[in-house]
Amino acid sequence: MTIIPVILAGGSGTRLWPLSRKYHPKQFLPLAGKKSMLQETLLRLQGLDQLTNPVIVCNNDHRFIVAEQLLQIKIKNSTILLEPSGRNSAPAIAAAAINIIKNNQHTDSVMLVLSADHVIENVDTFHAAIDIACLQAKLGKLVTFGIPPDGPNTEYGYIKYKKVKKESFHKVISFIEKPNLDEAKKYILDGNYHWNSGMFMFKAETLVDELKIYCPNILSPVSTSVYESSNDLDFIRLERHAFESSPSDSIDYALMEKSKNVVVVPLNASWSDVGTWSALYDLGDKDGDGNVLKGDIFTENTTNCYIQSDRQFIGTIGLQDLIIINTRNATLISNKAESSKVKIIVDHLDKENRDEQNYHTKVHRPWGWYESIESGKHFQVKRLHVNPGAKLSLQMHHKRSEHWVVVKGVATATNGENILTLTEGESTFIPATIKHTLENREDIDLELIEVQSGTYLGEDDIIRFEDNYGRD
DSSP states (O other): OEEEEEEEOOOOOGGGTTTSBTTBOGGGSOSSSSSOHHHHHHHTTTTOTTBOOOEEEEEGGGHHHHHHHHHHTTOOSOEEEEESSOOOHHHHHHHHHHHHHHTTOOTTEEEEEEETTEEESOHHHHHHHHHHHHHHHHTTOEEEEEEOOSSOOSSSOEEEEEEOTTOSSEEEEEEEOOOOHHHHHHHHHHOOEEEEEEEEEEOHHHHHHHHHHHOHHHHHHHHHHHHTOEEETTEEEOOHHHHHTSOOOOHIIIIITTOSOEEEEEOOSOEEEOOSHHHHHHHSOOOTTSOEEESSEEEESOBSOEEEESSSOEEEESOBSEEEEEOSSOEEEEEGGGGGGTHHHHHHHHHTTOGGGTOOSEEEETTEEEEEEEEETTEEEEEEEEOTTOBOOEEEOSSEEEEEEEEESOEEEEETTEEEEEOTTOEEEEOTTOOEEEEOOSSSOEEEEEEEEESOOOTTOOEEEEOTTOOO
């Protein structure tokens, strides 16, 4: 029986701001390793028997980040389902299952549903748990993975279970939402509780049959959305109207809490749901003073802190139990115990309509990325990085002009009626209202400095005439 990985890569990761931003959230960042969390999620599946190409469910805004990160780890035949908007895990998982059935992949396969933002350190133990879960999924069970708790924790939901003699799985009695501390302590003393990992295994048809019974109000619109989906380049766009008419529910609330067909497989593999800065601190390598330090940092009489800086030097004296995160356009300073409340800051930025909640100074695009270097009244300076073989859209701006200077590689620039080949140190000036594009025809990276000037410099001042990536 084959295993189809289904990776849930939606979400904005607001509790890890300012590293995690709306348009480049935590699952696409290298928070707990050298590769992004999405990439680590896929790579730790290597070695499983009968593993097939993955299904990734993600937000439309993140589609090119997903495609690029899959390419970086040499995964070329994935299915990428684009949600028109976030509707929580139940519609996302249902869409993946229905798409598997639609493509006749379900006959001899089991879905392995994983979140893209988990850390699992003991891969061998993880694989062994998957093998146990797969056997139960083949028998028509809905399988979840439970984490044996190492203490009371109010950040996780809990699974109450009844042991099955001589078996490596347990019968699920109930799912419990995140408890308060007193309730969590009771669960630990009771002993028949696991943390809810949010990872599952089941056959696609098993899931659909259960959804028919317990939540047809989700199954019906999501099924319509899948069967009326459209192909866009290498992506599958779920039909918007039907998908958004589905209730927004977690798979636990919509189905798992109601079904009598659920078993739990214990997973004691150093698992972590990296949802807060304190959780990331717990995972980090600590110095002799208990600090996790990332970047150019000097500490004196500083203990039990998580300090990270993208570029600037940070020096600290006499601090303890703090989270300090410095990026080029935002800095977070928080007591470790209060760091899970960072969403208060994100909500403030949202209310003020500020870009610090959405973007880093480096913004990823399907052709590469750009980074804001400096800005002021009527001007902005950016560094552009264009991948080999990539091309920007043919476009024009009403309210700004642009001056491009090549600092690395060779650029093929269209400036009105002229097509120019620009090497290092050469430049071209593009007045407002002139059609232009930029292409890297070489097999090395292309980098430019772009100086914008004009009365309005917003990213929405753009008219696209041609685009290789299907953008309006």
